[in-house]
Amino acid sequence: MxxxxxxxxxxxxxxxxxxxxxxxxxxxxxxxxxxxxxxxxxxxxxxxxxxxxxxxxxxxxxxxxxxxxxxxxxxxxxxxxxxxxxxxxxxxxxxxxxxxxxxxxxxxxxxxxxxxxxxxxxxxxxxxxxxxxxxxxxxxxxxxxxxxxxxEMAVLHEAYPDYGFASHKGYPTPMHLEALGRLGATTHHRRSFRPVQEAIEGVGMFSAGAVDELPYPSDLFENID
Structure with missing residues (x-):
């Protein structure tokens, strides 16, 4: 219809x-x-x-x-x-x-x-x-x-390829939830969201090669307040 x-x-x-x-x-x-x-x-x-x-x-x-x-x-x-x-x-x-x-x-x-x-x-x-x-x-x-x-998610994927950010764009897909449960949360995850809270409680924070600041392409920030 x-x-x-x-x-x-x-x-x-x-x-x-x-x-x-x-x-x-x-x-x-x-x-x-x-x-x-x-x-x-x-x-x-x-x-x-x-x-x-x-x-x-x-x-x-x-x-x-x-x-x-x-x-x-x-x-x-x-x-x-x-x-x-x-x-x-x-x-x-x-x-x-x-x-x-x-x-x-x-x-x-x-x-x-x-x-x-x-x-x-x-x-x-x-x-x-x-x-x-x-x-x-x-x-x-x-x-x-x-x-x-x-x-930005493509850049994040380069830093953390095992999470699959390039494909799911950070949404709570089965692939993303599985990676969270296996690897823990990155410093870029929203800790107030329940799946992230559960990953931190169960696994902790991702540490191997962690990146705190990402080299986002400069053109993404043009005209940002």
């Missing part, structure tokens, strides 16, 4: 400086939650924008480059694993979203956020359920955030 198409979203703001915001990484057991804010240029359309999860990796990478080149402004925000442990994942996501919008080199006049609520901030804004499929600016933000986080 085919699902009904999402209803069109009508935003009350009709100006040019509309920012879309989305996040990637609430569910994984490792790494940062990454957010993005994007102000698109209506005079430089980007065909094919949609929810990043519906795109192939190759298509996401191509759209990532177009967004960077054609957007009026874009910015990335993040909360690291230790912040997530301290704040909880919901609050950390809200903080990361605020950092992304605050980092925009062009101040937005209105902000649309994917989901059912917005952070407690001073920008005029509203949430959009399934906004990454309904609002192009949010779609663009979802693509920037996902490509950025996936690249």
């Amino acid at each position: 085919n699902k009904s198409p999402l209803p069109a979203f009508e935003c009350c703001y009709q100006g040019r400086l509309l920012a879309g915001v989305d996040e990637v990484g609430r569910g994984p057991l490792v790494g940062a939650v990454v957010t993005a804010a994007v102000i698109l240029d209506p005079e430089k359309p980007i065909p094919g924008l949609t929810d990043s999860k519906k795109l192939t990796e190759k298509r996401r990478e191509a759209l990532y480059e177009q967004i960077i080149e054609r957007a009026v402004a874009w910015s990335l925000g993040r909360c690291e694993a230790d912040e997530i442990d301290r704040l909880n994942i919901y609050r950390a996501t809200m903080v990361a979203m605020e950092r992304a919008v605050a980092g925009l080199p062009t101040r937005p006049e209105y902000v649309l956020v994917d989901g059912n609520r917005c952070p407690d901030w001073h920008w005029p804004s509203e949430p959009v359920v399934k906004g990454d499929s309904r609002v192009e600016a949010i779609s663009a933000a979802s693509i920037l955030a996902k490509v950025t986080r996936d690249r």
